[in-house]
Amino acid sequence: MLPSFIADRRVELVAAADPRDEARRRFAADFGGRTCESIEELCADKSVEVVYVATPHQLHARHVAIAAGQRKHVLVEKPMALTLEQCAEMIQSVRRAGVQMVVGHSHSFDAPYRRAREIVASGAVGKPRMISAFNFTDFLYRPRRPEELDTAQGGGAVFSQGAHQIDIVRLLGGGRVKSVRAATGAWDRSRPTEGAYAALLSFEDGLFATAVYSGYAHFDSDEFAGWIGEMGQRKDLAAYGKVRKALARAGSAQREAELKVARNYGGAEYAPAKPSAALHQHFGEVVVSCEHADLRPLPTGVMIYGDGEARLDPLPTPKVSREEVIDELYAAVAQGHKPVHGGDWAMATLEVCLAILKSARDGSEIALKHQTSLPAP
Numbered sequence: 001m002l003p004s005f006i007a008d009r010r011v012e013l014v015a016a017a018d019p020r021d022e023a024r025r026r027f028a029a030d031f032g033g034r035t036c037e038s039i040e041e042l043c044a045d046k047s048v049e050v051v052y053v054a055t056p057h058q059l060h061a062r063h064v065a066i067a068a069g070q071r072k073h074v075l076v077e078k079p080m081a082l083t084l085e086q087c088a089e090m091i092q093s094v095r096r097a098g099v100q101m102v103v104g105h106s107h108s109f110d111a112p113y114r115r116a117r118e119i120v121a122s123g124a125v126g127k128p129r130m131i132s133a134f135n136f137t138d139f140l141y142r143p144r145r146p147e148e149l150d151t152a153q154g155g156g157a158v159f160s161q162g163a164h165q166i167d168i169v170r171l172l173g174g175g176r177v178k179s180v181r182a183a184t185g186a187w188d189r190s191r192p193t194e195g196a197y198a199a200l201l202s203f204e205d206g207l208f209a210t211a212v213y214s215g216y217a218h219f220d221s222d223e224f225a226g227w228i229g230e231m232g233q234r235k236d237l238a239a240y241g242k243v244r245k246a247l248a249r250a251g252s253a254q255r256e257a258e259l260k261v262a263r264n265y266g267g268a269e270y271a272p273a274k275p276s277a278a279l280h281q282h283f284g285e286v287v288v289s290c291e292h293a294d295l296r297p298l299p300t301g302v303m304i305y306g307d308g309e310a311r312l313d314p315l316p317t318p319k320v321s322r323e324e325v326i327d328e329l330y331a332a333v334a335q336g337h338k339p340v341h342g343g344d345w346a347m348a349t350l351e352v353c354l355a356i357l358k359s360a361r362d363g364s365e366i367a368l369k370h371q372t373s374l375p376a377p
């Protein structure tokens with residue numbers, strides 16, 4: 001999110017907290033802002049209006065409670081938390097404080113998915129009947145902290161990547177999933193968490209969706225996006241296999257975690273992301289089958305495969321990546337609008353992710369109870 005914050009005039013970076021000294025020093029050098037060792041200290045700062053919580057998954061609930069306790073608005077990274085109880089507490093704490101909470105970034109903020117939803121909601125192509133989403137990546141072989149390979153601590157593809165893909169599917173389908181049947185794969189003993197899943201989601205109105213993810217992949221589904229990667233950038237095909245090779249060189253869990261820290265903000269190998277991407281960000285292949293057309297969100301817009309013609313509904317190239325997140329946050333904080341990706345919405349996405357894990361464990365279909373509809377446009 002940092003490049004988006006820097007490029008957006010609505011955001012001023014005034015303070016930051018991180019236990020890592022190198023991150024604090026870099027923040028002070030980059031932004032001249034105040035730095036703190038603890039989030040408590042950061043949240044006590046009167047000049048801070050909004051806190052962006054981008055800490056490890058298992059800390060989100062506690063950090064949001066601290067921020068809300070000091071009446072700060074919150075942007076909290078996905079997944080919202082690890083349990084539905086934590087989500088309910090987070091929602092309560094921001095309500096009590098009278099502040100806003102937006103959960104993201106998730107790729108359901110990306111303009112092509114929002115545009116596809118608008119087309120569906122307009123009724124122009126008839127009812128949506130089926131959504132097919134799949135994404136093949138090398139997710140599991142990127143450098144990780146040990147907790148990221150432990151499902152109990154929010155690790156694995158379902159918590160990390162389901163938070164994107166399920167959010168997209170729910171957004172396109174209107175939000176209310178009735179039940180989930182799923183299988184997960186944990187195929188690599190050296191990385192003992194789920195790296196893959198396949199889920200069948202039944203919505204309340206008869207719509208159904210399949211969400212398939214492999215973080216073990218050698219095949220890269222960005223091939224279907226014209227070799228435009230998740231961040232909207234053109235992919236370097238010569239980099240094939242680079243992630244696995246780098247991990248093999250790391251050799252141990254400790255060295256791997258050090259590698260991750262080195263690439264983190266302030267670390268020796270930190271390289272700032274580019275503020276603007278060539279095209280829109282995306283999360284793999286998605287097709288929405290409607291009565292009169294198939295819709296396919298792409299990094300360039302939405303392909304509409306109708307009865308008589310197939311055409312691209314183009315979207316202008318984004319000026320700044322993830323600007324959509326700041327639009328929603330700003331509308332919530334400055335104008336009091338209810339965010340699409342608020343606490344109730346994100347809790348419902350987590351409910352689906354937890355149901356994927358449970359269904360895979362128990363071999364059963366899981367009925368859902370906390371689903372929400374998209375707010376009216």
Ligand SMILES: NC(=O)c1ccc[n+]([C@@H]2O[C@H](COP(=O)([O-])OP(=O)(O)OC[C@H]3O[C@@H](n4cnc5c(N)ncnc54)[C@H](O)[C@@H]3O)[C@@H](O)[C@H]2O)c1
Binds near residue numbers: 017054160
């Ligand atoms: N939306 C996306 O596309 C996307 C991409 C990557 C990561 N994420 C999310 O960002 C979050 C962080 O993931 P990551 O991979 O960047 O992890 P990371 O380990 O690289 O970074 C976590 C940061 O939190 C800091 N931290 C740890 N404990 C802290 C504490 N008690 N107080 C303050 N700071 C603390 C660490 O020092 C580090 O700077 C996760 O929720 C992850 O899912 C989202």
